[in-house]
Amino acid sequence: MSKRARMTLDNPYLPYPVRIEQIVTETEDGNLKTFRLVFLNPEHEEKFRYMPGQFAELSIAGKGEIPIGIASSPTERGFLSFTVNRVGVVTAHLHNMKEGDVMGVRGPLGNCYPWDEMEAKNVVIIGGGFAFTTLRSSLVYLLDPQNRSRFKDVIVVYGARSPGMLLYRDELWQWEKRDDLQMHVTVDATDDPDWKHHTGFVPTIVKKVVPSSDSSVALVCGPPVMIRNTQPVLEDLGFPPERVFLSLEMRMKCGIGMCGRCNIGDQYVCKDGPVFSLAQLKEMPPEY
Amino acid sequence: MTAYRVYSKEEWTSAVKALESHYQVFVPVKDGDFHLFGLLSEGKRPDFDFQNTHLSPKSIVYPQSERMFEYSLDGEDPDAHMLKEAPKDFSPRAIVGIRPCDALAFQRVRVNFDTPRYRDPWWVSRFESTTFVGLGCNAPEATCFCTSVGGGPFSEAGLDVLLYDLGDRFLAKVLTSKGDGLLKKALGGMEADGTLVRQAESLALKVTEAMPAVVPVDGLKDKSVLELFEAPFWEDVAFGCINCGTCTYLCPTCWCFDIQDEVLGKSGDRIRNWDSCMFPLFTLHGSGHNPRGGKVARVRQRFMHKLKYYLDKYNEGVQCSGCGRCVRSCPANIDIRQVAELMNSL
Structure with a gap:
């Protein structure tokens, strides 16, 4: 395989394409919706092995990415779900998307519950x-x-x-x-x-x-x-x-511990977290 | 046995020129009052008579702005909304005349982008395709403190070749096979004899010993992170700071970035840009909460990251190569050497 192709496959910034299969409005104020996403390529679903507590970057071409906890369980096969609060540019756009639309998912990211x-x-x-x-x-x-x-x-x-x-x-x-x-x-x-x-x-x-x-x-x-x-x-x-x-939650971009913004002391919430024990947090600067 | 070659200064200029058929060659060039790294192929004349370049060559491996992916938003396109890697150039490049502090900086940054769990494909590919030809410092500046942070005016860390400026000629010390390969492609020069090597070694010793007083960082590893975080001096340190971000922009070991999407018509790019912990937006949550909403918190983050968090996380020294650019260019005269001293003696 050429070096270029290998790099593309291993690229941790490249989202997997997914289709929105179902959208459920969760709350009476309409600000929270759950999106059920299905991988366009079954190989990607195989690669996306996660445990409860992990998160993913939801990617919308033209808008950007948002880090969101995975609401589905690995015991539920065939889809991922994410419940998204409408807050900023990406989430507002996502809330206006329709079933059948194509977007991206990057992950799974971070650690899981113990x-x-x-x-x-x-x-x-x-x-x-x-x-x-x-x-x-x-x-x-x-x-x-x-x-x-x-x-x-x-x-x-x-x-x-x-x-x-x-x-x-x-x-x-x-x-x-x-x-x-x-x-x-x-x-x-x-x-x-x-x-x-x-x-x-x-x-x-x-x-x-x-x-x-x-x-x-x-x-x-x-x-x-x-x-x-x-x-x-x-x-x-x-x-x-x-x-x-x-x-914990933090503003994130890369999700893989490189872009530098989500640190608490020497821990990156995106890569070393988002799950921390209270014992760990007591030894970290209170900056979250 | 270590190989040395010697070039007259005229020979060296043509040797560097000859590299152009094998590499993109970056050299120090005079730009107004300063020196910067420029591409030889753009007609720039190399000028090796400088103290240090105004900007470090970090953008050669890690561009200030770079296209990550491209995509179509055209509903007619079957691949619409799917990201594809933007075309990139990872062809061999050589940085000729990089100062040892800036070469050390790439080593210190590498642990962030090339990790056991993830590799940043673009940083790593560009880094690996780069050959680093260092130029030892005969006349360090008053703001230089490389010897305090694990480097030195003739440090070989992160270099493939080290040049010694011996007045009318350059002595080139081959440090790696990559460096050997580069010198074989350069034309001219001849094998150096022991006299020249001894002359270079005594020059290096003399300059290194004359470096300004050492900035203490030896106690930082054992200090409590919480005590440093709560230290009483942060208000004073941050007092004059205007959060302009000049320090992070100039710093060869600052690596933080932002990711943004930009759209024109029906196609768009995902782009990454250098970012700075000096800016409030860097950490602002969607909810409005900001863990580093005040400037004291941001200034503390910058110094704590460089002098404590990095040290604790990687145990590879501090995240600083002692180049002194931030000291020289800070409009509020904030000096990392003084902050290191405060932290080290807490």
Whole structure:
């Protein structure tokens, strides 16, 4: 093979072409949509082997790229899904695209949640707002019949501002009915008299429903205020910082640890993260 | 045995000219008040009588702006919206007259682009196709501090050939097979005898010993990153900074970049451009949050990256080659040597 061809194949900047198969509007404000993407070339799907917690760069020719957590699980074959908040140039354009349109995906990028460390332990999943994406991936992965027996109790606390701002509502209600996980859905407030679930902020619910930890791992993903207020609650419950994992967000371009902008100290969030333990974060400069 | 060749200065000029049929040859050329690297084929006259070039030759391996991919946005085109690699030139090139600090800088940058997990195909291909012919420094500038950061005025790190300016002639020391190959393609010159080699060695020793006082960086590795981050001096260091980005632009070891799409009509390019940690947009989130929203945080990032984070991550020295360009050109007189001293003595 010529040098040029080899370089092209190994190019970590080159997105795989994909087609948008399905678009679902998730929230009542219309700002969050889930895009189901299918690889145009089956070889690319083979190459795109990922684990829950990783992310990818969504690429739109003419607009640019955005780093987004993978919301589908590797146990769901044949597609990838991404839930995207409408914020800037690329996401606004993506929100206006249609099923059948062609775009690109580059990845998988970053590390994943610590799946080896979670084996034979209770898994506590704590999510807030639209940061539930890679947690959804994790939950689907955990509940897969092939995987479920490798983990002990699965406890989920997921909250949003209001019922209409919850992601993946159909799945949430199905998970609530199952007996192989404890699902706790909460909203900050609601005027719906029929609301059967929790009301209150995520840290409060965590304090109420999560048992103290001898052998548990917590995965936490949410807005900064939720992360800040959940930390002391987990500490009180006896979670050592080595067993609390957070997924961070940063402005990114390359996604492979080269362009220089997403560092916290000597760690690149895109390549060394986005998942860090609380113990790691305590040794890193508080610049995120 | 190390091979040496000697050229009279006229011979060397024609030797360099002869390289043109094998390489794109970049040489120092006079440009106004300064020297810059220019392409010999563009009719530029090499001028080896300079202290250091105003800009380092980093753009020869890593262009300030470069097309990554191209694409069509024409709905009629079956390949519309699919990115294809833009045509690129990786033909052999030679940088003749690069100073040892700038050659060392490429080595320090390499760990960022050529990693066990990912390789930047363009940086690596251009780097690998480049032959580095260094020119030792007989007269380092007052702002030079290469000897403090692992280099030296006659350092051979990252070079394929090292030239010694012996007044009326150049002595060329062959350092790699790549360098040997280049000198074989250059015309003229003759094998050098031991007297010249000894003359060159004593010149190198004399100049190296006369280098200005050493900037201390020896204590940085063992310092706590959090203590350095919270150090009381950052406000003072950043006080005069206007976040102009001149330091990062001139720095041969600064590698940060941005990626942008540009469209004209129904076709477009994905382009990468040098970027700078001095600019607020560098780290601005879509949400409006900015982890380095203030200039103190940005100035701290620049020095912490160069003198601590890089050292901790790669254990290959600091991310600085001591060229002194940032010291010379900073409009607010911020001096990395003083900052290194503050950090080292915290």
